Amino acid sequence: MTDNSQHILTVSQLTADIKRILERGIPRSWVQGEVSNLTLHSSGHIYFTLKDAATQVRCVMFRSNAQHLLVLPQDGMQVIVQGDVTVFERAGQYQLNVQQLQVAGQGELALAFERLKKKLAGEGLFDEARKRSLPRFPKAIGIVTSPTGAAIRDIIKVARRRWPGIELVLYPVQVQGAGAARQIADAIAAFNEHGAVDLLIVGRGGGSIEDLWAFNEEATARAIFDSKIPVVSAVGHEVDYTIADFVADVRAPTPSAAAEICLPDAREVASQLDDSLARLANALTGLADNYAGRLRALRNSYGMGRLADLCGQKQQQLDWLAERMAQQAKGFLRERRHAVERLGSALTALDPSGVLSRGYSICRDAKGRTIRTAKTLKTGDAVMAQFSEGRAVLNVKKAMP
Amino acid sequence: MKRQKQAAFKFEQALARVEQIVEKMESGEIELDQALALYREGTELMAKCREALQQVQRSITRLTRDGDGRLRTEEQSTEA
Known part of the structure; x- marks a missing residue:
């Protein structure tokens, strides 16, 4: 034990010294490495380890910074972070307090995309056999998108043009940034709980691959897969393919196209109805003509002629019979008259006078x-x-x- | 009330029935009184379809979850 107690530090004092030296001595820096041990905490903070072949550093990205992320880091992803070295005093560990995080080039995003695609394909999320057909005449459509984006405006415009009576139900969500995928997944679940729509349109308007990234995340994909209501994906432009597109029952190239796919054109249906009505009237007229024709043919047929002839014959026979009866009646009457006359003379004979x-x-x-x-x-x-x-x-x- | 009325009438079924009636009528293999009954049924269904086509919605519904996790709906006009 030393006699100079002034030089004995507590652990806390030592850690505080280290913290001061590190935090003041190392300026804010950009660091590149591979993400591992990633934890997305429910608080919104992100924890991970950044490593290279030789070593590693703990990183934390607090919610206030993480919420601006377009693309969430994933294990195995090469990223470049900007951060300050800090010391987590409880653990006595130094760490990077990450301010910004970027995926290290488009290649990394493509890799992440392929990784998730392969994994979900392996689990059968993209199987064509499980994809449902859309109802031909939906009464209500649920929409999962941003309440302020171009997508919702386009969908409303096209839907109302095609089928003015359609009921539209919007579950407003953030469509980009960390947490967007979670919101989209929750919205899809909410519609399934709500149950009052016949199909769902899930999407957003165009943007960079980072802007669209929420639709390449596992949470979104799984929610679409779990939906009991058929889902139409409508993300970005024609050329944009997302994981959501692979899981959805139907992929629409754009939000406007989604509304077209989901709804028949009322004018076409109206003209189809006109056509049906004309066919119905024609059929009825045709049927009536047909019956009239059959009636005419019957009247002119040999059978009917025979019948008429038979009637004539019978009529004649009847006339003849009537004639004969009249004659017979006359004869009978004459006879009676004679009989009466005879009786009269007989009676005369009996008169006493x-x-x-x-x-x-x-x-x-x-x-x-x-x-x-x-x-x-x-x-x-x-x-x-x-x-x-x-x-x-x-x-x-x-x-x- | 509006929803109940709509639920009772299924557009797709009505249209399918109309198609069926037209085909049956066009086949000609039908008694005249049956034809008249089908014609009446067909025209009534078509009138209902047309009524559905003429409906216009002027609002959309917003579905959200409140702080207690309960779903809420709210009508929102979409009139320009």
């Missing part, structure tokens, strides 16, 4: 009853005899029954 005129007479008793037998007569009875002309009262002298 006829008998009296031939010399017979009728005797009646006191009560006027015709006497048909002598048995009821007694001597002295008075009877009335009627002659053809006049009557006489006679007395019975003797009855001889």
